[in-house]
Amino acid sequence: MAPIPQAFFARPAPDVARDLIGATLLVDGVGGLVTETEAYDHEDPASHSYAGRTARNASMFGPPGHAYVYRSYGLHWCLNLVCGTEPAGSAVLIRALEPVAGIEAMRQRRGTAVPRLLCGGPGRLSQALGVTGALDGCPVDRPPFLVLAREREVPVVSGPRIGITRGTETPWRFGLRGSAFLSRRFG
DNA sequence: TGTCCGATATGCT
DNA sequence: GCATATCGGACAA
Numbered sequence: 001m002a003p004i005p006q007a008f009f010a011r012p013a014p015d016v017a018r019d020l021i022g023a024t025l026l027v028d029g030v031g032g033l034v035t036e037t038e039a040y041d042h043e044d045p046a047s048h049s050y051a052g053r054t055a056r057n058a059s060m061f062g063p064p065g066h067a068y069v070y071r072s073y074g075l076h077w078c079l080n081l082v083c084g085t086e087p088a089g090s091a092v093l094i095r096a097l098e099p100v101a102g103i104e105a106m107r108q109r110r111g112t113a114v115p116r117l118l119c120g121g122p123g124r125l126s127q128a129l130g131v132t133g134a135l136d137g138c139p140v141d142r143p144p145f146l147v148l149a150r151e152r153e154v155p156v157v158s159g160p161r162i163g164i165t166r167g168t169e170t171p172w173r174f175g176l177r178g179s180a181f182l183s184r185r186f187g
Numbered sequence: 188t189g190t191c192c193g194a195t196a197t198g199c200t
Numbered sequence: 201g202c203a204t205a206t207c208g209g210a211c212a213a
Binding site: 038040046047048070071072073074075076078080093095117121122123124161162163164165183 | 204205206207208
Binding site: 051054055056070071072073074075 | 194198
């Protein structure tokens with residue numbers, strides 16, 4: 001597998017979100033296969049970037065191939081990868097992955113040994129990989145990040161995104177078909 | 188399965 | 201000041 005160059009992210013968020021399914025994402029050697037993503041962009045009412053640039057979403061308007069990490073509900077961290085050609089304000093939310101490397105570290109951070117509860121959901125995933133606001137704006141082609149392209153094509157399903165109140169019709173949630181490591185099943 | 192609620196940063200009024 | 205938020209865990213049924 002080859003590391004994914006930043007140019008990979010300089011495309012529309014839905015394209016990147018789809019192509020990330022099956023890729024390998026590691027943070028300090030802890031991570032696994034990406035099984036679920038969601039795309040957001042500047043013209044999308046569900047996106048943090050919709051209302052323009054603010055202090056919180058600044059990295060979303062930065063160069064592609066960097067992380068956008070924000071706090072959700074005051075207690076969870078969510079990891080996004082910035083996409084598009086700047087200043088697009090688009091990003092892909094990593095919602096779930098299949099644990100492969102550093103599983104013991106994930107168990108300790110998450111306080112559970114149930115595989116699907118380690119990285120099934122954006123908040124869980126961030127906790128398992130040790131992602132915090134400290135990584136906001138960091139490039140994903142350098143440590144502690146490592147993103148590896150998938151080796152072969154994988155079956156991808158799509159559907160409406162989760163946990164949003166606007167833009168619910170846009171089917172920008174993507175998942176690895178048949179995977180047991182999804183935050184929710186696809187209808 | 189469904190419902191409830193915690194705990195807080197952010198942005199709008 | 202206040203409503204909302206890309207959620208997760210607990211607990212009832």
